[in-house]
Amino acid sequence: MHVTIDEAYLLEQLKALLAIDSPTGYTDEVVLHCSRELERLGLRPELTRRGAIRAVRQGSRRAGARAIVSHVDTLGAQVKAIKENGRLELVPIGHWSARFAEGARVTIYGTQGIHRGTILPLKASGHTFNDEVDALPVGWPYVEVRIDAITRTAEQTLKLGIEVGDIVAIDTGWEFLDNGFINSRHLDDKAGVAISLAAIEALERAGAHTPVDTHWLFTIAEEVGVGASSIVTADIASMLTIDNGTTAPGQNSSEFGVTIAMADQTGPFDFHLTRKLVELCKENDISYQKDVFRYYRSDSASALEAGHDIRTALVTFGVDASHGYERIHKHALTSVAQLVAAFAVSQVKIGRDANEISGPEGFTHLPQR
Structure with a gap:
């Protein structure tokens, strides 16, 4: 069954998610x-x-269910210290470079109020520091938040209701271009969430029937490694993760089509589930490429590390400058949504997966020489 993705709905949801x-x-x-x-x-x-x-x-069946997971949380920062000059020292939430933090507009969710500000290098004025601006090292100890309020001392900042540990959210600065390119922070993984919603909308609109239950999962702590560790239930036999790929030198990801991850730093993804995704791309005329990620983990890793015996795979939309100021093309988003919907309605090929434990009858085979 072919399910058509409503691209306008997908992009509308992405804009709404980026605003939160x-x-x-x-x-x-x-x-x-x-x-x-x-x-x-x-x-x-x-x-x-x-x-x-x-x-x-x-x-049609509960046992052997499929899960499709994306994460709603993003990178960010927390107040590490309130400095004597009234500005804020930061620690990152998630793994990202302070190089991409410099110049970012932010919202400080203070204990007793919300404030705006900017992340700046410690030496920010070219008229004062000249070449020393370029010589400053890159790192979180070398940036600070300038608060858009009257404060020049630690005491004044404390009176604003800002305290150590308060959350600092980074503005997305999103821009959707007429040629299909989308520039924004936090496409990882708000684009994945929008893809999930678009796939659900398409399945509902088509009245599509699926061979097993589909668990649509949205996790809240993937960026710190927790992810799907505690939301996978015993009925789930396989899990498809939606997240970003990395279009960079040495990588095979693309901002167009689907990028199917073959492995990340935790090892290879399930052979049979990954092969199924490739077959679905071919059957549904969805352009795709494969890639291997070296410095990358996802909701799949957290689920397996928590002890869930499930098959996992990772399907991605390739973004340029991942965990920085990211860019993607809408073609990749729609392509991934098409694959996700096709996966949801596809027939189950490994029937024994409905049981957590069973004998060798019906177990899978791998090619051998």
């Missing part, structure tokens, strides 16, 4: 947004204590 600050640890509002949208699409979201979302779309 959601660094890891500050995800409640984006969780509520996604929950409302899932309800509007006809699904019933279930939330964990901290806000990870599960919405099950019923299929």
Whole structure:
């Protein structure tokens, strides 16, 4: 069954998601947004204590269910210290370089109020420091937040209601161009969330039937390595993760089509599930390429490390400058959504996966010489 993706809906959802600050640890509002949208699409979201979302779309069978996961949390920062000059020292939330933080506009979610500011290098004035601006090392100890309020001392900043540990959200600065390119921070993984919602919308609009239940999962702490560790249930046999790929020298990812990850730093993805994705791309005329990521982990890794015995695969939209000021083309987003929908309606080929434990009958084979 061919399911058509509504590209306008996908991009509308991406814009809405990018408008909501959601660094890891500050995800409640984006969780509520996604929950409302899932309800509007006809699904019933279930939330964990901290806000990870599960919405099950019923299929012909419960056992051997499939999970499709993306994460709503993004990179960000926290106040490490309030400096004597009233400015803020930061520590990053997630792994990203201070090189991309310099010049960013931010929102400081203070303990007693919300303030705006800018991340600046310690030596920011060219008229004062001249070449010393370029000689300053790159790193979080060499940047600070200038708060857009009257404060020149630590005491004044404390009176603003800003304290150590407060969340600092980084502006996206998004721009959607007429030629299809999208520039923004936090496409990782808000684009993945928009893809999930677009795939659900397409399946619902088509009244598509699936051979097994589909668990649509939205995690809240992937950027700090927790991800899908606690939201996978025993009925799930396979999990498809949606996240960003990396278009960079030495990589095979692309800003167009689907990039299927064959391995990341935790090792190879499931042979059979990955091969199935390639076959679905060919059957549905979806352009694709394969890639291997060296400095990368996703919700798949956290699920396996938590002890869940499931097949996992990773399908990505290739972004340029990942974990920096990112860029993608809408062609990749729509392509991934098409593949995700095709996966949801595809037939189950490994029937024994419905059981957690069974004998060798029906076990899979691999090519041998």
